[in-house]
Amino acid sequence: MSLTHLPPLREALAEHGLLAKKAFGQHFLLDLNITRKIARLAEIGAGDCVIEVGPGPGGLTRALLETGARVIAVEKDQRFRPLLEDLAQAAGPGALTLEFADALIADEDALIGGHAGHAVSNLPYNVGTALLIKWLTGSWRPVSMTLMFQKEVAQRIVAPVDAPAYGRLALIAQATSQARTIMDVPARAFTPPPKVESAVVRLTPRPDRPSAQRLDALQKLTAAAFGQRRKMLRASLKPLGGEPLIEAAGLDPQARAETVDVDGFLRLADAWIAQRAR
Numbered sequence: 649m650s651l652t653h654l655p656p657l658r659e660a661l662a663e664h665g666l667l668a669k670k671a672f673g674q675h676f677l678l679d680l681n682i683t684r685k686i687a688r689l690a691e692i693g694a695g696d697c698v699i700e701v702g703p704g705p706g707g708l709t710r711a712l713l714e715t716g717a718r719v720i721a722v723e724k725d726q727r728f729r730p731l732l733e734d735l736a737q738a739a740g741p742g743a744l745t746l747e748f749a750d751a752l753i754a755d756e757d758a759l760i761g762g763h764a765g766h767a768v769s770n771l772p773y774n775v776g777t778a779l780l781i782k783w784l785t786g787s788w789r790p791v792s793m794t795l796m797f798q799k800e801v802a803q804r805i806v807a808p809v810d811a812p813a814y815g816r817l818a819l820i821a822q823a824t825s826q827a828r829t830i831m832d833v834p835a836r837a838f839t840p841p842p843k844v845e846s847a848v849v850r851l852t853p854r855p856d857r858p859s860a861q862r863l864d865a866l867q868k869l870t871a872a873a874f875g876q877r878r879k880m881l882r883a884s885l886k887p888l889g890g891e892p893l894i895e896a897a898g899l900d901p902q903a904r905a906e907t908v909d910v911d912g913f914l915r916l917a918d919a920w921i922a923q924r925a926r
């Protein structure tokens with residue numbers, strides 16, 4: 649059987665007696681027009697290698713395989729094994745590798761064998777943010793990430809300075825990547841529909857990605873600054889250096905965290921590293 653001869657996703661689910669499980673954050677995309685659009689917007693094509701977390705019934709996986717890309721799919725729910733093995737067989741030798749594991753602790757470098765790779769996923773809502781942070785700050789550096797989140801999380805990733813959703817997630821995402829929302833997806837597109845709307849975010853690495861040391865400093869400073877969001881920096885950052893630190897970064901000690909842009913926080917990170925080196 650080839651990819652074009654696979655049964656519709658609804659039939660494949662029924663054939664294997666599979667129903668969505670809430671505990672695994674399962675909301676399936678069964679409309680191949682939507683999954684093909686995501687693969688197209690992800691700019692995936694022949695010769696690319698993609699890590700997909702949570703293939704579930706494999707709708708997005710099919711669309712990715714149709715582009716000619718090689719896919720490594722990491723799924724926690726073993727119930728999908730027979731269905732996904734059918735898909736791997738239909739895709740042909742070497743096209744789809746299945747890994748049944750928790751993506752939060754998976755070693756992407758080992759899975760992908762040192763090749764450059766992209767991340768494309770309709771993420772489970774309960775682990776989406778943790779996976780994003782892992783990919784933004786960990787050792788595996790995806791060439792691009794095209795990821796579905798609940799809309800509120802997508803807004804927190806792409807929020808500009810001063811926007812209500814601007815905070816730690818926006819800072820880590822935008823210090824390391826260029827991030828933009830590329831598609832809104834209504835709840836009715838999923839089976840079963842979730843309670844919230846969703847959106848696909850595409851992230852590509854910034855050429856001036858901060859070092860691990862700067863990222864670590866950024867994480868500590870943003871935790872302190874946004875932990876007390878309504879306070880002035882001179883109060884929220886007191887334990888980390890207070891006014892001298894803030895002035896060394898060229899910022900106003902009376903400013904609030906939500907008014908400091910990514911470059912401002914990176915200057916704070918540099919000032920903090922310099923202060924600790926003294």
Ligand code: SAM
Nearest residue numbers: 672675676677702703704724725750751770772
């Ligand atoms: N990609 C499929 C689609 O678009 O129809 C399913 C998406 S569903 C929102 C999320 C998928 O992630 C489910 O298949 C679920 O079992 C899987 N999953 C949940 N937690 C996971 C984890 N920690 N590691 C790997 N897969 C996980």
